[in-house]
Amino acid sequence: MNVRTLCLGILSLGEASGYEIKKDVEDGLFSHFIEASYGSIYPALNQLSVEGLVTVREEEQTGKPDKKVYVITESGKNALAKAISVLPAKDKYKSEFLFQMLLQNYISPDVILVAIQKQLDDLNEDLARIVECSQSETEGIGGRFVAEYGNAVLTAGVKCLEYKKAELLKQMAVQAAE
Amino acid sequence: MNVRTLCLGILSLGEASGYEIKKDVEDGLFSHFIEASYGSIYPALNQLSVEGLVTVREEEQTGKPDKKVYVITESGKNALAKAISVLPAKDKYKSEFLFQMLLQNYISPDVILVAIQKQLDDLNEDLARIVECSQSETEGIGGRFVAEYGNAVLTAGVKCLEYKKAELLKQMAVQAAE
DNA sequence: TGACCCTATATCAATTTGATATATTAACAG
DNA sequence: CTGTTAATATATCAAATTGATATAGGGTCA
Numbered sequence: 001m002n003v004r005t006l007c008l009g010i011l012s013l014g015e016a017s018g019y020e021i022k023k024d025v026e027d028g029l030f031s032h033f034i035e036a037s038y039g040s041i042y043p044a045l046n047q048l049s050v051e052g053l054v055t056v057r058e059e060e061q062t063g064k065p066d067k068k069v070y071v072i073t074e075s076g077k078n079a080l081a082k083a084i085s086v087l088p089a090k091d092k093y094k095s096e097f098l099f100q101m102l103l104q105n106y107i108s109p110d111v112i113l114v115a116i117q118k119q120l121d122d123l124n125e126d127l128a129r130i131v132e133c134s135q136s137e138t139e140g141i142g143g144r145f146v147a148e149y150g151n152a153v154l155t156a157g158v159k160c161l162e163y164k165k166a167e168l169l170k171q172m173a174v175q176a177a178e
Numbered sequence: 179m180n181v182r183t184l185c186l187g188i189l190s191l192g193e194a195s196g197y198e199i200k201k202d203v204e205d206g207l208f209s210h211f212i213e214a215s216y217g218s219i220y221p222a223l224n225q226l227s228v229e230g231l232v233t234v235r236e237e238e239q240t241g242k243p244d245k246k247v248y249v250i251t252e253s254g255k256n257a258l259a260k261a262i263s264v265l266p267a268k269d270k271y272k273s274e275f276l277f278q279m280l281l282q283n284y285i286s287p288d289v290i291l292v293a294i295q296k297q298l299d300d301l302n303e304d305l306a307r308i309v310e311c312s313q314s315e316t317e318g319i320g321g322r323f324v325a326e327y328g329n330a331v332l333t334a335g336v337k338c339l340e341y342k343k344a345e346l347l348k349q350m351a352v353q354a355a356e
Numbered sequence: 357t358g359a360c361c362c363t364a365t366a367t368c369a370a371t372t373t374g375a376t377a378t379a380t381t382a383a384c385a386g
Numbered sequence: 387c388t389g390t391t392a393a394t395a396t397a398t399c400a401a402a403t404t405g406a407t408a409t410a411g412g413g414t415c416a
Contacts, residue, residue, distance in 0.1 A: 001274045002402075009281050019364050029280065033273035037404050042366060065364045065411050081284045088274035088293055090300050095211035096179045096266035098327065102207065102320040103187050106259045115266055122268050142280040149276065149338050156334030160327050180371075197395050215373050220397060243380050243395045 001089065003040040004048055008080040011054060011072040013139065018042050019067065029133040029143055032126055032150045033091075045070055053079050109172050116165050120158060127154045179267065181218040182226055186258040189232060189250040191317065196220050197245065207311040207321055210304060210328045211269075223248055231257050287350050294343050298336060305332045 010021050010030065018041050025036050045068075048054045053076035057069045072080070097119045104112055127150075134147035188199050188208065196219050203214050223246075226232045231254035235247045250258070275297045282290055305328075312325035 001277065006277070009277060012281060012284070017364075018366095022364095030277075033271055033276040035270055035272055035404090037406095038365080039367075039405075040403055043402095061363085063412060064362085067364060077284075080281070084278045084281055085285050085289050087296055088278050091275060091297075092213055092270070092272040093211055094213055094270040097269060098211040098324045099179065099184070099187060099208075100262045100266050101323045101327075102317060103190060103258070103262055104320045104323065105318070106190070106255075107263050111263050118265055119269075139280060140283070142282045145279045145282065145342065146276045149279070149335065149342075152334045152338040153331050156330045157327065160330040164323065164327075195395070196397095200395095213373090215375095216396080217374075217398075218372050221371095239394085241381060242393085245395060 001083070003036050003044040004053075005080065005083045006034060006036055007041065007044050007048060007070075008053060008072060008076055009084070011070055012077060012080055015069050015071045017067040017069055018045055021045075027129065029130070029139060029146060031129060032146065032154075048076070052076075109168065109175075113165070113168060113172070116161055116168065120161050120165070123154050123158050123161070127151065127158070130154070179261070181214050181222040182231075183258065183261045184212060184214055185219065185222050185226060185248075186231060186250060186254055187262070189248055190255060190258055193247050193249045195245040195247055196223055199223075205307065207308070207317060207324060209307060210324065210332075226254065230254075287346065287353075291343070291346060291350070294339055294346065298339050298343070301332050301336050301339070305329065305336070308332070 006025075007021060010016060010024055016024070018038070021041055022036070022038060024030050025034050025041075045054065045056075049056050049070070052073060054070045054072055057071065058066060059069050060066050097115060100107065100115055101112070107115075130147050130150045134143060184203075185199060188194060188202050194202070196216070199219055200214070200216060202208050203212050203219075223232065223234075227234050227248070230251060232248045232250050235249065236244060237247050238244050275293060278285065278293055279290070285293075308325050308328045312321060
Protein backbone atom coordinates (compact mmCIF):
# COMPACT_ATOMS: atom_id res chain seq x y z
CA MET A 1 0.00 0.00 0.00
CA ASN A 2 1.37 3.38 -0.97
CA VAL A 3 1.05 6.85 0.53
CA ARG A 4 -1.62 7.79 -2.01
CA THR A 5 -4.00 5.17 -0.62
CA LEU A 6 -3.07 6.23 2.89
CA CYS A 7 -4.05 9.83 2.11
CA LEU A 8 -7.34 8.69 0.57
CA GLY A 9 -8.06 6.71 3.73
CA ILE A 10 -7.46 9.64 6.02
CA LEU A 11 -9.41 12.00 3.76
CA SER A 12 -12.33 9.53 3.79
CA LEU A 13 -12.76 10.44 7.46
CA GLY A 14 -12.91 14.15 6.69
CA GLU A 15 -11.20 16.91 4.72
CA ALA A 16 -7.67 17.82 5.70
CA SER A 17 -4.51 19.62 4.65
CA GLY A 18 -1.20 17.88 4.10
CA TYR A 19 -0.01 19.20 7.43
CA GLU A 20 -3.09 17.82 9.20
CA ILE A 21 -2.61 14.42 7.54
CA LYS A 22 0.94 14.36 8.86
CA LYS A 23 -0.42 15.25 12.33
CA ASP A 24 -2.94 12.37 12.14
CA VAL A 25 -0.15 10.02 11.25
CA GLU A 26 1.96 11.33 14.13
CA ASP A 27 -0.53 11.88 16.93
CA GLY A 28 -3.83 10.34 15.91
CA LEU A 29 -5.26 6.84 15.92
CA PHE A 30 -3.21 6.11 12.82
CA SER A 31 0.07 6.77 14.61
CA HIS A 32 0.26 3.25 16.03
CA PHE A 33 0.49 1.54 12.64
CA ILE A 34 1.28 4.15 9.97
CA GLU A 35 4.41 6.11 9.05
CA ALA A 36 4.65 8.78 6.37
CA SER A 37 6.78 11.87 5.83
CA TYR A 38 6.03 15.24 4.24
CA GLY A 39 8.24 14.19 1.37
CA SER A 40 5.74 11.48 0.46
CA ILE A 41 2.47 13.11 1.57
CA TYR A 42 2.69 16.33 -0.48
CA PRO A 43 3.59 14.62 -3.78
CA ALA A 44 0.83 12.03 -3.13
CA LEU A 45 -1.79 14.76 -2.66
CA ASN A 46 -0.66 16.49 -5.85
CA GLN A 47 -0.96 13.28 -7.80
CA LEU A 48 -4.36 12.43 -6.31
CA SER A 49 -5.53 15.90 -7.30
CA VAL A 50 -4.32 15.41 -10.89
CA GLU A 51 -6.10 12.03 -11.02
CA GLY A 52 -9.35 13.60 -9.80
CA LEU A 53 -9.52 11.45 -6.67
CA VAL A 54 -9.44 14.54 -4.45
CA THR A 55 -10.26 18.22 -4.88
CA VAL A 56 -8.27 21.11 -3.43
CA ARG A 57 -9.44 24.36 -1.91
CA GLU A 58 -7.11 27.09 -0.74
CA GLU A 59 -8.14 28.46 2.63
CA GLU A 60 -6.95 31.70 4.22
CA GLN A 61 -6.46 31.64 7.97
CA THR A 62 -6.02 34.43 10.49
CA GLY A 63 -2.98 34.05 12.72
CA LYS A 64 -1.72 31.09 10.66
CA PRO A 65 -0.37 30.58 7.14
CA ASP A 66 -2.85 29.70 4.40
CA LYS A 67 -3.56 26.02 3.89
CA LYS A 68 -4.70 23.76 1.07
CA VAL A 69 -7.68 21.68 2.12
CA TYR A 70 -8.10 18.37 0.31
CA VAL A 71 -11.49 16.67 -0.07
CA ILE A 72 -12.03 13.12 -1.33
CA THR A 73 -14.27 12.73 -4.41
CA GLU A 74 -16.67 9.91 -5.29
CA SER A 75 -14.13 8.30 -7.59
CA GLY A 76 -11.61 8.72 -4.77
CA LYS A 77 -13.89 6.73 -2.47
CA ASN A 78 -14.24 4.04 -5.12
CA ALA A 79 -10.48 3.87 -5.59
CA LEU A 80 -10.07 3.61 -1.80
CA ALA A 81 -12.65 0.83 -1.45
CA LYS A 82 -10.95 -1.11 -4.22
CA ALA A 83 -7.47 -0.58 -2.80
CA ILE A 84 -8.37 -1.82 0.68
CA SER A 85 -10.43 -4.82 -0.43
CA VAL A 86 -7.35 -6.88 -1.29
CA LEU A 87 -5.54 -9.20 1.12
CA PRO A 88 -3.40 -6.93 3.31
CA ALA A 89 0.39 -7.26 3.03
CA LYS A 90 2.16 -8.68 6.05
CA ASP A 91 2.83 -6.22 8.87
CA LYS A 92 6.23 -4.59 8.84
CA TYR A 93 7.97 -4.22 12.13
CA LYS A 94 11.43 -2.76 12.61
CA SER A 95 12.95 -2.46 16.06
CA GLU A 96 16.41 -1.10 16.77
CA PHE A 97 15.64 -1.82 20.40
CA LEU A 98 15.29 -5.58 19.84
CA PHE A 99 18.37 -5.51 17.62
CA GLN A 100 20.34 -4.03 20.52
CA MET A 101 18.86 -6.51 22.98
CA LEU A 102 19.78 -9.44 20.73
CA LEU A 103 23.36 -8.19 20.63
CA GLN A 104 23.41 -7.17 24.28
CA ASN A 105 26.79 -8.82 24.90
CA TYR A 106 28.27 -5.86 23.00
CA ILE A 107 26.86 -3.24 25.37
CA SER A 108 27.09 -2.44 29.07
CA PRO A 109 24.21 -3.16 31.51
CA ASP A 110 23.60 0.57 32.10
CA VAL A 111 23.11 1.12 28.36
CA ILE A 112 20.77 -1.89 28.25
CA LEU A 113 18.81 -0.44 31.14
CA VAL A 114 18.33 2.98 29.56
CA ALA A 115 17.35 1.30 26.28
CA ILE A 116 14.69 -0.75 28.09
CA GLN A 117 13.46 2.37 29.88
CA LYS A 118 13.29 4.25 26.58
CA GLN A 119 11.28 1.42 25.02
CA LEU A 120 8.92 1.41 28.02
CA ASP A 121 8.44 5.15 27.67
CA ASP A 122 7.73 4.79 23.94
CA LEU A 123 5.21 2.01 24.50
CA ASN A 124 3.44 3.88 27.29
CA GLU A 125 3.30 7.02 25.20
CA ASP A 126 1.71 5.07 22.36
CA LEU A 127 -0.69 3.46 24.80
CA ALA A 128 -1.72 6.83 26.26
CA ARG A 129 -2.35 8.17 22.76
CA ILE A 130 -4.58 5.21 21.90
CA VAL A 131 -6.60 5.64 25.10
CA GLU A 132 -6.95 9.36 24.42
CA CYS A 133 -8.02 8.83 20.80
CA SER A 134 -10.51 6.08 21.64
CA GLN A 135 -12.12 8.26 24.31
CA SER A 136 -12.84 11.01 21.82
CA GLU A 137 -14.12 8.06 19.70
CA THR A 138 -14.26 9.59 16.27
CA GLU A 139 -14.07 6.47 14.13
CA GLY A 140 -16.77 4.10 15.37
CA ILE A 141 -16.35 0.35 15.04
CA GLY A 142 -13.10 0.48 13.06
CA GLY A 143 -11.57 2.81 15.62
CA ARG A 144 -12.57 0.52 18.45
CA PHE A 145 -11.03 -2.43 16.64
CA VAL A 146 -7.60 -0.86 16.16
CA ALA A 147 -7.65 0.70 19.64
CA GLU A 148 -8.31 -2.67 21.28
CA TYR A 149 -5.74 -4.46 19.14
CA GLY A 150 -3.12 -1.80 19.80
CA ASN A 151 -3.93 -1.84 23.48
CA ALA A 152 -3.54 -5.60 23.73
CA VAL A 153 -0.22 -5.70 21.90
CA LEU A 154 1.33 -2.68 23.62
CA THR A 155 0.20 -3.77 27.08
CA ALA A 156 1.80 -7.17 26.53
CA GLY A 157 5.04 -5.45 25.51
CA VAL A 158 5.02 -3.23 28.61
CA LYS A 159 4.35 -6.17 30.90
CA CYS A 160 7.19 -8.19 29.40
CA LEU A 161 9.63 -5.27 29.65
CA GLU A 162 8.70 -4.43 33.23
CA TYR A 163 9.64 -7.98 34.12
CA LYS A 164 12.88 -7.85 32.11
CA LYS A 165 13.77 -4.54 33.73
CA ALA A 166 13.23 -5.85 37.25
CA GLU A 167 15.28 -8.93 36.39
CA LEU A 168 18.16 -6.79 35.14
CA LEU A 169 18.07 -4.47 38.15
CA LYS A 170 18.24 -7.44 40.51
CA GLN A 171 21.15 -8.86 38.58
CA MET A 172 22.99 -5.53 38.59
CA ALA A 173 22.53 -5.23 42.35
CA VAL A 174 24.06 -8.67 42.84
CA GLN A 175 26.97 -7.79 40.60
CA ALA A 176 27.56 -4.49 42.43
CA ALA A 177 27.64 -6.30 45.79
CA GLU A 178 30.44 -8.63 44.65
CA MET B 179 20.10 2.39 12.00
CA ASN B 180 21.13 1.47 8.49
CA VAL B 181 21.65 -1.83 6.70
CA ARG B 182 25.41 -1.60 7.19
CA THR B 183 25.03 -1.83 10.97
CA LEU B 184 22.49 -4.59 10.53
CA CYS B 185 24.98 -6.62 8.49
CA LEU B 186 27.69 -6.05 11.08
CA GLY B 187 25.31 -7.29 13.77
CA ILE B 188 24.48 -10.48 11.93
CA LEU B 189 28.13 -11.06 11.03
CA SER B 190 29.07 -10.64 14.71
CA LEU B 191 27.20 -13.91 15.32
CA GLY B 192 29.24 -15.72 12.66
CA GLU B 193 30.48 -15.42 9.10
CA ALA B 194 27.89 -15.39 6.33
CA SER B 195 27.24 -14.60 2.67
CA GLY B 196 24.83 -11.93 1.50
CA TYR B 197 22.34 -14.65 0.68
CA GLU B 198 22.61 -16.14 4.16
CA ILE B 199 22.14 -12.72 5.76
CA LYS B 200 18.96 -12.31 3.76
CA LYS B 201 17.82 -15.75 4.97
CA ASP B 202 18.50 -14.77 8.61
CA VAL B 203 16.42 -11.67 8.10
CA GLU B 204 13.62 -13.72 6.51
CA ASP B 205 13.52 -16.91 8.56
CA GLY B 206 15.77 -16.47 11.58
CA LEU B 207 15.36 -14.81 14.96
CA PHE B 208 15.86 -11.46 13.28
CA SER B 209 12.81 -11.91 11.07
CA HIS B 210 10.43 -10.65 13.76
CA PHE B 211 11.91 -7.17 13.91
CA ILE B 212 14.16 -6.64 10.87
CA GLU B 213 13.51 -6.06 7.15
CA ALA B 214 16.15 -5.76 4.45
CA SER B 215 16.29 -6.52 0.75
CA TYR B 216 19.12 -7.77 -1.49
CA GLY B 217 19.23 -4.31 -3.00
CA SER B 218 20.41 -2.90 0.32
CA ILE B 219 22.38 -5.88 1.69
CA TYR B 220 24.81 -6.35 -1.21
CA PRO B 221 25.81 -2.68 -1.49
CA ALA B 222 26.16 -2.55 2.31
CA LEU B 223 28.56 -5.52 2.31
CA ASN B 224 30.62 -3.95 -0.47
CA GLN B 225 30.90 -0.71 1.45
CA LEU B 226 31.80 -2.47 4.71
CA SER B 227 34.49 -4.33 2.83
CA VAL B 228 35.93 -1.10 1.42
CA GLU B 229 35.89 0.44 4.92
CA GLY B 230 37.76 -2.58 6.34
CA LEU B 231 34.97 -3.49 8.77
CA VAL B 232 34.60 -6.92 7.16
CA THR B 233 36.79 -9.20 5.04
CA VAL B 234 35.62 -11.27 2.08
CA ARG B 235 36.60 -14.76 1.04
CA GLU B 236 35.33 -16.39 -2.14
CA GLU B 237 34.29 -19.96 -1.51
CA GLU B 238 33.68 -22.63 -4.15
CA GLN B 239 30.85 -25.02 -3.44
CA THR B 240 29.91 -28.33 -5.01
CA GLY B 241 26.30 -28.54 -6.13
CA LYS B 242 25.77 -24.82 -5.50
CA PRO B 243 27.04 -21.58 -7.02
CA ASP B 244 30.13 -20.03 -5.46
CA LYS B 245 29.57 -17.67 -2.58
CA LYS B 246 31.34 -14.73 -0.98
CA VAL B 247 31.75 -15.27 2.73
CA TYR B 248 31.98 -12.13 4.84
CA VAL B 249 33.78 -12.04 8.20
CA ILE B 250 33.64 -9.16 10.67
CA THR B 251 36.99 -7.61 11.65
CA GLU B 252 38.08 -6.14 14.98
CA SER B 253 37.39 -2.60 13.79
CA GLY B 254 34.04 -3.90 12.54
CA LYS B 255 33.22 -5.12 16.05
CA ASN B 256 34.23 -1.74 17.47
CA ALA B 257 32.05 0.06 14.93
CA LEU B 258 29.15 -2.25 15.81
CA ALA B 259 29.55 -1.75 19.57
CA LYS B 260 29.59 2.00 19.04
CA ALA B 261 26.59 1.97 16.71
CA ILE B 262 24.36 -0.01 19.09
CA SER B 263 25.32 1.85 22.26
CA VAL B 264 23.17 4.84 21.39
CA LEU B 265 19.53 5.27 22.41
CA PRO B 266 17.52 3.14 19.97
CA ALA B 267 15.16 4.92 17.59
CA LYS B 268 11.47 4.37 18.16
CA ASP B 269 10.06 1.12 16.76
CA LYS B 270 8.50 1.39 13.34
CA TYR B 271 5.30 -0.49 12.77
CA LYS B 272 3.30 -0.44 9.56
CA SER B 273 0.11 -2.46 9.23
CA GLU B 274 -2.10 -2.52 6.16
CA PHE B 275 -4.31 -4.86 8.13
CA LEU B 276 -5.10 -2.29 10.83
CA PHE B 277 -5.55 0.36 8.14
CA GLN B 278 -8.21 -1.84 6.54
CA MET B 279 -9.83 -2.56 9.89
CA LEU B 280 -9.99 1.14 10.74
CA LEU B 281 -11.77 1.78 7.44
CA GLN B 282 -13.89 -1.36 7.64
CA ASN B 283 -17.07 0.47 6.69
CA TYR B 284 -15.65 0.52 3.15
CA ILE B 285 -15.38 -3.27 2.87
CA SER B 286 -17.72 -6.24 3.14
CA PRO B 287 -17.78 -8.55 6.20
CA ASP B 288 -16.40 -11.49 4.16
CA VAL B 289 -13.37 -9.42 3.15
CA ILE B 290 -12.91 -8.36 6.79
CA LEU B 291 -13.05 -11.99 7.84
CA VAL B 292 -10.41 -13.19 5.36
CA ALA B 293 -8.20 -10.23 6.35
CA ILE B 294 -8.47 -11.21 10.03
CA GLN B 295 -7.73 -14.83 9.16
CA LYS B 296 -4.70 -13.77 7.11
CA GLN B 297 -3.41 -11.68 10.01
CA LEU B 298 -3.91 -14.62 12.38
CA ASP B 299 -1.97 -16.88 10.02
CA ASP B 300 0.84 -14.32 9.76
CA LEU B 301 1.04 -13.92 13.54
CA ASN B 302 1.01 -17.68 14.14
CA GLU B 303 3.67 -18.21 11.51
CA ASP B 304 5.87 -15.61 13.19
CA LEU B 305 5.19 -17.20 16.57
CA ALA B 306 6.13 -20.67 15.29
CA ARG B 307 9.39 -19.31 13.87
CA ILE B 308 10.28 -17.71 17.19
CA VAL B 309 9.59 -20.93 19.08
CA GLU B 310 11.65 -22.89 16.56
CA CYS B 311 14.57 -20.45 16.72
CA SER B 312 14.60 -20.26 20.51
CA GLN B 313 14.64 -24.05 20.78
CA SER B 314 17.80 -24.26 18.70
CA GLU B 315 18.92 -21.45 21.06
CA THR B 316 21.90 -20.07 19.18
CA GLU B 317 22.07 -16.59 20.65
CA GLY B 318 22.10 -16.99 24.44
CA ILE B 319 20.65 -14.28 26.67
CA GLY B 320 19.95 -11.80 23.88
CA GLY B 321 18.11 -14.45 21.91
CA ARG B 322 15.99 -15.37 24.90
CA PHE B 323 15.14 -11.71 25.43
CA VAL B 324 13.85 -11.09 21.92
CA ALA B 325 12.12 -14.49 21.78
CA GLU B 326 10.19 -13.78 24.99
CA TYR B 327 9.31 -10.25 23.95
CA GLY B 328 8.16 -11.38 20.51
CA ASN B 329 6.20 -14.20 22.04
CA ALA B 330 4.40 -11.91 24.48
CA VAL B 331 3.45 -9.36 21.84
CA LEU B 332 2.40 -11.83 19.14
CA THR B 333 0.41 -13.99 21.56
CA ALA B 334 -1.50 -10.92 22.72
CA GLY B 335 -2.28 -10.08 19.08
CA VAL B 336 -3.52 -13.60 18.36
CA LYS B 337 -5.71 -13.64 21.45
CA CYS B 338 -7.29 -10.29 20.56
CA LEU B 339 -7.94 -11.36 16.97
CA GLU B 340 -9.44 -14.73 17.93
CA TYR B 341 -11.94 -12.79 19.99
CA LYS B 342 -12.62 -10.28 17.22
CA LYS B 343 -13.07 -13.11 14.73
CA ALA B 344 -15.58 -14.94 16.92
CA GLU B 345 -17.45 -11.70 17.47
CA LEU B 346 -17.66 -11.07 13.73
CA LEU B 347 -18.80 -14.63 12.96
CA LYS B 348 -21.58 -14.38 15.51
CA GLN B 349 -22.67 -11.06 14.05
CA MET B 350 -22.61 -12.46 10.49
CA ALA B 351 -24.74 -15.43 11.58
CA VAL B 352 -27.32 -13.08 13.08
CA GLN B 353 -27.36 -10.98 9.92
CA ALA B 354 -27.74 -14.08 7.72
CA ALA B 355 -30.73 -15.25 9.79
CA GLU B 356 -32.60 -12.01 9.19
C1' DT C 357 15.06 42.44 19.76
C1' DG C 358 16.06 37.91 19.71
C1' DA C 359 15.08 33.16 20.58
C1' DC C 360 12.05 29.73 20.07
C1' DC C 361 7.94 27.27 18.82
C1' DC C 362 3.74 26.24 15.93
C1' DT C 363 1.54 26.21 11.50
C1' DA C 364 2.14 25.20 6.62
C1' DT C 365 4.14 23.87 2.13
C1' DA C 366 7.86 22.26 -0.53
C1' DT C 367 12.18 20.10 -2.11
C1' DC C 368 15.95 16.80 -2.44
C1' DA C 369 19.95 13.73 -1.64
C1' DA C 370 20.39 9.41 0.27
C1' DT C 371 18.42 5.20 1.46
C1' DT C 372 15.57 1.36 0.68
C1' DT C 373 12.27 -1.49 -1.64
C1' DG C 374 10.49 -4.66 -4.85
C1' DA C 375 11.16 -6.52 -9.00
C1' DT C 376 13.91 -8.43 -12.29
C1' DA C 377 18.15 -10.53 -14.58
C1' DT C 378 21.66 -13.92 -14.60
C1' DA C 379 23.85 -18.38 -13.60
C1' DT C 380 24.47 -23.12 -11.48
C1' DT C 381 22.64 -27.36 -9.87
C1' DA C 382 19.01 -30.62 -8.39
C1' DA C 383 14.62 -32.82 -8.77
C1' DC C 384 10.71 -34.33 -10.96
C1' DA C 385 7.36 -35.03 -14.70
C1' DG C 386 6.14 -36.18 -19.30
C1' DC D 387 16.14 -36.48 -22.59
C1' DT D 388 13.65 -32.31 -22.38
C1' DG D 389 11.09 -28.97 -20.00
C1' DT D 390 9.68 -26.96 -15.67
C1' DT D 391 10.21 -25.74 -11.21
C1' DA D 392 12.88 -24.69 -7.19
C1' DA D 393 16.93 -23.63 -4.34
C1' DT D 394 21.35 -21.27 -4.02
C1' DA D 395 23.81 -17.05 -5.04
C1' DT D 396 24.99 -12.33 -6.71
C1' DA D 397 23.77 -8.12 -8.81
C1' DT D 398 21.22 -4.11 -10.62
C1' DC D 399 17.82 -0.46 -11.00
C1' DA D 400 13.55 2.32 -11.35
C1' DA D 401 10.43 3.85 -8.12
C1' DA D 402 9.07 4.92 -3.51
C1' DT D 403 10.21 6.77 0.81
C1' DT D 404 12.82 8.90 4.45
C1' DG D 405 14.97 12.39 6.98
C1' DA D 406 16.68 16.66 6.73
C1' DT D 407 16.45 21.13 5.33
C1' DA D 408 14.52 25.57 3.32
C1' DT D 409 11.09 29.01 3.36
C1' DA D 410 7.63 31.84 5.39
C1' DG D 411 3.90 33.89 8.55
C1' DG D 412 2.59 34.40 13.12
C1' DG D 413 2.66 33.94 18.44
C1' DT D 414 4.89 34.04 23.03
C1' DC D 415 7.97 35.10 26.44
C1' DA D 416 12.17 37.37 28.33
